[in-house]
Amino acid sequence: xxxxxxxxxxREGPARQTPGGGLLLRTARAVTLLSALxxxxxxxxxxxxxxxxxxxxxxLYPLSEAVAExxxxxxxGSRVVVRVSGTSGGLRRLCEGEIHIAGASRPMTSxxxxxxxxxxxxxxxxxxARDGVAVVVNADNVAVDCLTLAELRRLWEPGSAVSTWRxxxxxxxxxxxxxxxxxxxxxxxxxxxxxxxxxxxxxxSDHYQTENDHLIARGVAGNRWSLGYLGSASYAANxxxxxxxxxxxxxxxxxxxxxxxxxxxYGSLARxxxxxxxxxxxxxxxxxxxxxxHYVSVTQALAGEMGYAPLPAGEYxxxxxxxxxxxxxxx
Numbered sequence: 426x427x428x429x430x431x432x433x434x435x436r437e438g439p440a441r442q443t444p445g446g447g448l449l450l451r452t453a454r455a456v457t458l459l460s461a462l463x464x465x466x467x468x469x470x471x472x473x474x475x476x477x478x479x480x481x482x483x484x485l486y487p488l489s490e491a492v493a494e495x496x497x498x499x500x501x502g503s504r505v506v507v508r509v510s511g512t513s514g515g516l517r518r519l520c521e522g523e524i525h526i527a528g529a530s531r532p533m534t535s536x537x538x539x540x541x542x543x544x545x546x547x548x549x550x551x552x553x554a555r556d557g558v559a560v561v562v563n564a565d566n567v568a569v570d571c572l573t574l575a576e577l578r579r580l581w582e583p584g585s586a587v588s589t590w591r592x593x594x595x596x597x598x599x600x601x602x603x604x605x606x607x608x609x610x611x612x613x614x615x616x617x618x619x620x621x622x623x624x625x626x627x628x629x630s631d632h633y634q635t636e637n638d639h640l641i642a643r644g645v646a647g648n649r650w651s652l653g654y655l656g657s658a659s660y661a662a663n664x665x666x667x668x669x670x671x672x673x674x675x676x677x678x679x680x681x682x683x684x685x686x687x688x689x690x691y692g693s694l695a696r697x698x699x700x701x702x703x704x705x706x707x708x709x710x711x712x713x714x715x716x717x718x719h720y721v722s723v724t725q726a727l728a729g730e731m732g733y734a735p736l737p738a739g740e741y742x743x744x745x746x747x748x749x750x751x752x753x754x755x756x
Contacts (some may be wrong), residue, residue, distance in 0.1 A: 645667045
């Protein structure tokens with residue numbers, strides 16, 4: 426299979442092909458499929474030769490990448506491409522038949538479900554892990570350790586008058602806050618604004634936006650007075666570069682750790698993460714069904730290693746049962 430890098434100016438994030446056999450390096454390469462694969466050309470290479478395309482949420486990218494690598498070791502000859510386009514972008518591509526699995530950091534909306542129905546695309550929605558939205562600052566900024574939801578609202582609300590740290594809190598430095606955050610197709614963007622502002626999509630826009638969490642971390646790491654937000658697992662992968670603030674959601678200052686996310690103490694900024702599996706696996710691709718089973722089966726062990734909070738064991742058992750039932754097809 427041939428893969429090429431994204432065009433200059435593309436909003437696509439990193440992508441990964443995992444050829445079967447051999448452990449892949451974890452240094453992600455920004456690659457995408459040839460356009461032919463996404464414009465209707467068959468991706469079925471026969472038994473063991475299908476190209477599986479996983480897209481969507483940057484918050485789930487580290488987990489999807491790890492699952493794909495593990496799957497490739499167990500299934501030599503399999504080919505999986507993991508891409509980032511944000512939750513909204515991934516679900517749109519799923520409903521247009523361009524990808525087989527979409528990672529999502531929020532539930533599918535009714536409008537997205539309608540798009541799938543109108544295109545004859547069925548799917549299974551499977552919860553796979555929990556994470557939280559981490560608010561991060563430069564590692565050299567030790568002046569603040571915790572922000573309240575009210576302070577986050579003042580900082581990120583549309584038309585915000587906050588431009589310096591002193592505007593946010595009088596005892597802080599009169600230094601401009603350089604802001605970094607997810608783009609508007611990101612599920613993290615919609616989730617964060619819904620929690621903090623009370624309305625999904627309500628946000629100031631005068632900041633750097635990207636669907637690539639690693640670029641958010643890199644931007645925050647590059648300026649002492651910067652601040653951003655991203656998925657907590659992506660923060661865990663970049664904690665040598667940035668520092669996570671504790672957030673007071675009404676019950677005191679709490680850090681975004683797997684433990685606080687699992688036990689609920691991180692409050693309203695914790696969330697479930699999903700994969701949406703197209704029913705194309707039941708019609709055309711045996712390897713997609715096998716990959717979906719593998720994803721659910723190994724995630725409970727992998728999630729905790731990667732900064733996510735695993736779901737209760739019963740959640741994975743229910744998802745495996747749903748996949749098994751779906752694989753039988755219509756009676």
